Each structure stands twice: as structure tokens, then as C-alpha cells.
Amino acid sequence: MEDAARRRFLGVVAGAGVVAAAGGAAAYIASSRDAGAYDAAVEATWRHSDSFDLPAPDARKDLVRYATLAANSHNTQPWQFRLPDRAILVLPDLTRRLASVDPDNHHLFASLGCATENLVQAAAAFGLRANATFDAAAGGIRVDLEQAPAAHSPLFDAIPRRQSTRGVFDGRAVPAEHLRLLEAAGSGDGVTLRLFTERKSVEDILGFLVAGNSAQMDDAAFVAELKSWLRFNYAEAIATDDGLFSKCTGAPTLPSWLGRLIFSLVVTKDDENKTYAAQLRSSAGVAVFISDTNEPASWSAAGRCCQRFALQATALGIRHCFINQPVEVPAVRGQFAAFLGVGDRRPDLVMRFGYGPELPRSLRRPVDQVLHAA
Numbered sequence: 312m313e314d315a316a317r318r319r320f321l322g323v324v325a326g327a328g329v330v331a332a333a334g335g336a337a338a339y340i341a342s343s344r345d346a347g348a349y350d351a352a353v354e355a356t357w358r359h360s361d362s363f364d365l366p367a368p369d370a371r372k373d374l375v376r377y378a379t380l381a382a383n384s385h386n387t388q389p390w391q392f393r394l395p396d397r398a399i400l401v402l403p404d405l406t407r408r409l410a411s412v413d414p415d416n417h418h419l420f421a422s423l424g425c426a427t428e429n430l431v432q433a434a435a436a437f438g439l440r441a442n443a444t445f446d447a448a449a450g451g452i453r454v455d456l457e458q459a460p461a462a463h464s465p466l467f468d469a470i471p472r473r474q475s476t477r478g479v480f481d482g483r484a485v486p487a488e489h490l491r492l493l494e495a496a497g498s499g500d501g502v503t504l505r506l507f508t509e510r511k512s513v514e515d516i517l518g519f520l521v522a523g524n525s526a527q528m529d530d531a532a533f534v535a536e537l538k539s540w541l542r543f544n545y546a547e548a549i550a551t552d553d554g555l556f557s558k559c560t561g562a563p564t565l566p567s568w569l570g571r572l573i574f575s576l577v578v579t580k581d582d583e584n585k586t587y588a589a590q591l592r593s594s595a596g597v598a599v600f601i602s603d604t605n606e607p608a609s610w611s612a613a614g615r616c617c618q619r620f621a622l623q624a625t626a627l628g629i630r631h632c633f634i635n636q637p638v639e640v641p642a643v644r645g646q647f648a649a650f651l652g653v654g655d656r657r658p659d660l661v662m663r664f665g666y667g668p669e670l671p672r673s674l675r676r677p678v679d680q681v682l683h684a685a
Contacts, residue, residue: 342564345545352549353672356380357471363437363461370437371399371456372678377433379675380470381425381618382633384409384418385540386553386673390426392682401427402451404681411536412527412639420607421660424614427452431615432467432622435459443615445608452611466496469625474672476630477560480593480665484508489627493598493664497620500612501603502659504620505651508596515650516637516661517591521584523636523643528580543570552676559671591634595665598631605657613659624664631664 357380360373375392378401383389389407393400401423408419427443431454434441440459443452485493490506497504507513527533541555542548544564548556558564565573591597600617602609624631637647638658648658 342545345549346564349545349549349674352552352674356675357672359468359471360436365437367397368394370439372682374399374430374433374437374439375682376678377470378426378430379678379681380473381422381429382473382475382614382621383422383425384413384633384635385537386555387422387540388553388676388681389419389422390681393684394682397456399430399454399456400446400449400451401430401454402449409536411530411532416607417610417659418635418639420610421614421617423452424611424616425618426614427454427611428615428618428622429470430454432464432470435462435464436467437461445611447608465626466619466622469622473621473625474630474669475621475632476667476670477590477632478667478670479590480595480630480663480667482593483595483666485595485629485664485666489629490596492627493620493623493629496623497598497600497616499616501609502613502616503601503603503653504616505599505601506596507599513591513594513597516597517588519637519643519647519650520587520591520634520661522646523638523640524583524587525580526640526643527636528583538571538574541570541574543567548674552674552680554673556671556673559673561670587634587636590632591663593665593667594663595629596663597634598662598664599651599658600660600662601651601653601656601658603656610659617660617662620662628666629664630667630669631662634661634663637661 365373371394378392379388379390387407387409389404391402391404393402403416403419403423408416413419431441431443434456438459438461439456441454441456443454446453485508490508494504494506507516540553541557542551543557544567547567548554557570598620600613602613621631636643638644638661644658648654648656651658
């Protein structure tokens with residue numbers, strides 16, 4: 312938090328403290344209890360299966376659990392799953408779409424691709440070969456499963472350790488051999504990965520990041536949508552099992568009413584831009600995923616490549632974090648595409664990567680909430 316934002320934050324908290332003081336002790340006890348419950352929920356969520364020798368119905372349900380650990384916008388978890396015979400359907404949950412930041416559902420379908428990649432990587436550990444194809448009739452991705460020798464890969468092992476780390480990295484460069492592994496993991500299926508590690512290129516990308524973030528912070532609908540997905544304390548995060556928990560960014564936990572008040576008074580465009588600048592400048596580089604065509608099947612393919620990149624990075628001890636503002640604002644996206652020299656192709660997703668500490672983890676909804684009858 313920048314100095315100006317911190318001063319505003321402390322001023323608001325001090326004023327609110329007069330109102331909240333009477334309930335402070337009880338709130339502290341409740342918060343401590345909720346923190347323990349949250350830690351238990353994190354441990355239950357981000358884990359490998361106890362057994363990989365399971366009957367087919369149980370194995371498919373556990374594959375769905377692995378799929379839900381994938382990256383997705385605002386932690387909305389905009390997916391649902393169905394289990395037809397010897398297959399899994401990965402489908403959009405349009406009740407969780409982000410109408411402001413993602414009006415054409417691009418990120419939603421990319422999230423389905425991320426979930427599918429987790430599922431494909433996990434299937435091998437259960438002795439299954441997974442073949443994923445975009446099913447236009449179903450409106451999602453169909454993953455057909457067949458028996459195969461069981462195998463554990465480094466990417467599969469990384470699934471419970473992967474996280475989008477919204478913090479400052481330490482500035483170290485990634486070795487060339489690791490960059491080659493990242494490039495191989497993040498390319499394919501009509502998706503090109505561009506890696507930028509030169510400081511000038513990173514600064515150029517920062518300009519697009521700031522332009523996109525500025526446009527979004529000036530958009531009341533975007534801010535309202537973002538605010539609706541923020542979770543300011545353990546109890547709120549546990550109650551929903553979704554959203555952006557403040558603790559995951561290193562921010563303090565607060566009563567919901569106070570958190571929303573402070574967000575409205577303290578979070579400004581200029582402070583956010585300074586935060587993003589510090590984070591990007593601390594990173595080793597930027598990854599940009601660009602698909603050949605602009606349609607849901609390609610968006611999903613970009614999501615799969617992005618998730619493979621994230622898993623490979625995690626396996627190598629490299630952190631990552633989305634910085635999608637350059638591709639979320641149409642006017643900025645066109646300028647960003649020109650900078651990339653990709654013609655009329657659409658840049659899909661943008662990540663920064665580097666080395667840094669792990670931050671607290673977000674939660675996921677349980678399988679029974681995302682699994683629907685075939």
C-alpha cells in the first residue's frame with residue numbers, strides 16, 4: 312500500500328474504530344476462530360488425493376476437484392461439470408459471468424480451458440488418458456477418458472501448489488533453460504506464447520497495463536463488479552468459498568462493512584497504478600498468450616496453454632500473476648496488439664512471472680456445488 316493510501320486507510324480505520332470499539336473483543340475472538348476454520352478449509356482444498364486407485368465414478372469426481380483448482384477471473388469459478396459415460400463435460404456457469412470486465416465471456420471460456428488442463432494433467436495420475444475437444448453443441452469442452460498406465464508428471468504434482476501471487480517479486484532473472492521450458496509448456500493448439508524479459512519491453516507493457524487499469528478504475532460498473540467479488544474477512548470468504556479475499560493480497564482482514572467503506576475511500580486509480588508498476592518492475596518478465604482465432608474454442612485453448620505455463624512455472628519454483636488489463640479494455644487491447652505486431656489476432660491473456668514468497672490461498676467451492684446431473 313502506497314504512503315498516501317496508507318494514511319487514508321489509517322484515518323478511516325481510526326474514525327471507524329470509535330464506532331467499533333465496543334464490539335472489538337468479541338470481534339477479535341470471532342476472527343481468530345474464523346482464521347482457524349479458514350486455514351482448515353485451505354488445507355482441505357489445496358491437496359493431492361489420498362488415493363489414485365479409485366472406482367471410475369469416484370475418480371471422475373476427484374478429477375473435477377482437481378479441475379476446480381485452476382485459475383479463473385476474480386475467483387468466480389464460472390464452471391459446472393457433468394459426467395456422461397466415460398467423459399467429463401466442462402461447461403460455463405453463466406450465473407457467474409463478469410458482465411463488466413468480460414462482456415463477451417472471453418475470460419470465462421479461458422477459465423474453462425484452465426480447468427480442463429488441470430483435469431487432463433490429473434487424469435494420468437488416475438490411470439486415465441484424457442482427450443479434450445471443444446464441443447460447440449454442448450457449449451463447452453468434452454474430455455473423453457480411457458484406461459492408460461498411471462503416471463505422475465511434474466505439472467500434475469504442481470496443481471495444489473499453484474497460485475496467482477498478487478505481490479512484489481524479488482527481481483531475479485529466470486534462467487534461459489527455464490524460459491525454454493515455460494515457452495514449450497505455454498504454446499500449442501493454435502496459441503502462441505510471447506515472453507518479454509528485457510527491461511524496455513517490460514516498461515512498454517507497463518504503459519498498457521496502466522492505461523487499461525486507469526480506464527477500468529474510471530468505470531463505475533467495473534468498480535462495482537469488482538467490489539461485489541471482494542471478501543474482506545475469513546467469515547465472508549468461508550461463507551462463499553469464492554471471490555478475492557483481501558488476505559490473499561497481503562491486506563488486513565476487516566469487518567465487511569468497514570472493508571467496503573475503506574475500499575470506496577482509499578482505493579484510487581493513481582495508487583493502484585503505482586502498485587502495479589512496483590509489482591511489474593519486480594518481475595522477471597511478462598508472458599502474453601495469443602490465439603489464432605477469436606472464438607470460444609480458441610479462448611479455451613489459450614486458457615489451457617496459460618494453465619500449463621502456470622503449472623510449469625510452479626514446478627520450477629517461479630511465481631506468476633495475471634495482469635490482464637491490457638487485453639480487457641478494447642481500445643487498449645487494439646494498441647497492445649499493434650505493439651505485439653500480431654495483426655488482427657487477439658491477445659488473450661497476460662501474466663507477469665518471477666520469484667517471490669507464497670501468499671495466503673483462496674478457497675474453492677466443493678465438488679457437489681459444481682457437479683450437475685449428466
